Structure formats: structure tokens, C-alpha cells
Amino acid sequence: MIADGRILAVHTGRIERLANAGRGGEGLSTAYRKTPENGPVQVGPLGITTDVQANRKVHGGPEKAVYGYPISGYAGWRAEFADIADRFVPGAMGENLVIAGQDEASLCIGDIIRSGSVTLQIAQIREPCSTFAAIIGTSRVVKAMTRSGRCGWYYRVLEAGMLAPGDSHDVIERPNPDWPICRFTPIAAGRAGRTDELEALSTLPGLTLAWQVRMAQALATQRA
Numbered sequence: 001m002i003a004d005g006r007i008l009a010v011h012t013g014r015i016e017r018l019a020n021a022g023r024g025g026e027g028l029s030t031a032y033r034k035t036p037e038n039g040p041v042q043v044g045p046l047g048i049t050t051d052v053q054a055n056r057k058v059h060g061g062p063e064k065a066v067y068g069y070p071i072s073g074y075a076g077w078r079a080e081f082a083d084i085a086d087r088f089v090p091g092a093m094g095e096n097l098v099i100a101g102q103d104e105a106s107l108c109i110g111d112i113i114r115s116g117s118v119t120l121q122i123a124q125i126r127e128p129c130s131t132f133a134a135i136i137g138t139s140r141v142v143k144a145m146t147r148s149g150r151c152g153w154y155y156r157v158l159e160a161g162m163l164a165p166g167d168s169h170d171v172i173e174r175p176n177p178d179w180p181i182c183r184f185t186p187i188a189a190g191r192a193g194r195t196d197e198l199e200a201l202s203t204l205p206g207l208t209l210a211w212q213v214r215m216a217q218a219l220a221t222q223r224a
Helices: 071-080 082-087 131-137 138-146 181-188 193-199 210-224
Strands: 006-012 016-018 029-031 034-037 042-043 067-068 097-100 112-115 118-125 153-159 162-165 170-173
Touching: 029 131, 071 138, 097 138, 118 162, 118 181, 131 138, 181 193, 181 210, 193 210
Parallel strands: 067 097
Antiparallel strands: 006 034, 006 097, 016 029, 042 162, 067 153, 112 118, 112 170, 118 153
């Protein structure tokens, strides 16, 4: 084992309609809001089987099967948005797994994680969206997530099985020790990225193909 953590909570969601949200305030259908699961859940290639995504074009799929967020990240949100600090509680990011003992600085892109009988791999970061802003109640959080890197991460499922609150979240393989998530986030936001870094990311093991292509495009632009 390379690094150990723990799953504090498991969340799943159902589609609901948010009034006065979305473009023009016409309402928004989303499964962003999630509720805690008290016992084991089944995890398959597309995520927790009892979890739902409303917009499959941008959410869900094998490369965004499960969303993890560190419990430690919430302190930063409460400090930055003191006027609405009570809104930043576990689940506020729409995460499936609340993780203790690990964060964007201690986990790396491509890390392979063992939890319960499930094997996961960190495939990419989470990018902020308008639904996040609608749930929290201010568009300020969108830029704040990009700026701060308090984004959490998406997993792909390498081995299906069961996991539950209280299970370990152990890194069992680390193909990219030089690429903690916090190193990747500013590059993904377009604020950094040397030629050698973009070259590495364009073929980085475990990073999604979509992000590899984006890094290759950034590299081509930089060279031009």
C-alpha cells in the first residue's frame, strides 16, 4: 500500500427539478443533490448502481463513473465564503465519496485505489458547472473552484464490487508519482504548463483520452 485514506460517507442522487434555476430561471433537472447511504452499495463500470445522472452529455460515463471529494476541502470553502459557510457541508459538491486523510495534494492522476471489493482509478479532475452555482446559490463558486483547485476527482472503475462508508481508500498503485492532482489543476485551467509538462500529460497513463487530447492541443498552440 502506498497511501491510506478512508471513505467517510457514500452519497447517491435522484433526479429532481430545481425551480428558478438554469438559463433564464426556467428550472433545471438535476441529480446533483445526493443523500447518504448507510450501508454497502454496488459499484459497476458506470458508477454506483443506485446513483443517477440527469445530463449524460457532461456527467457520468465510464471516465466519470464515481466522484470523490476530500472532507478537508470544505474548510477552504467555508473560509472563502463566510457569508454562506453553512452551505458547505459534505455532499455540497455533489460527490459520491467523501474522503478523509487524502486530498488533491496527496493523490495523483492515475492512482489506483482499493475500497471494499472495488478497484478505482483517478482518471480526471472535476470542472465546475452552472449546476454547482445554482445549488450553492452564487456564480462566484465557479471561478473559485478553478482558482483554488478544490475540485475533487473522478474515478473510472477497474473492478466492480461493493463499498461502504468506513471502508479504506488505499492507493495500491501509483503510475505517476510526479503528478499530484494539485499540479495538474492549474495546467488544466490554462494558467500554467511548460512544454515538457504538456508533453507528459498528452500521454500520461491513467489520464482520460479527452484530457490527453486537450493537453496535446495546448502543446501545439504553445509551440506555434
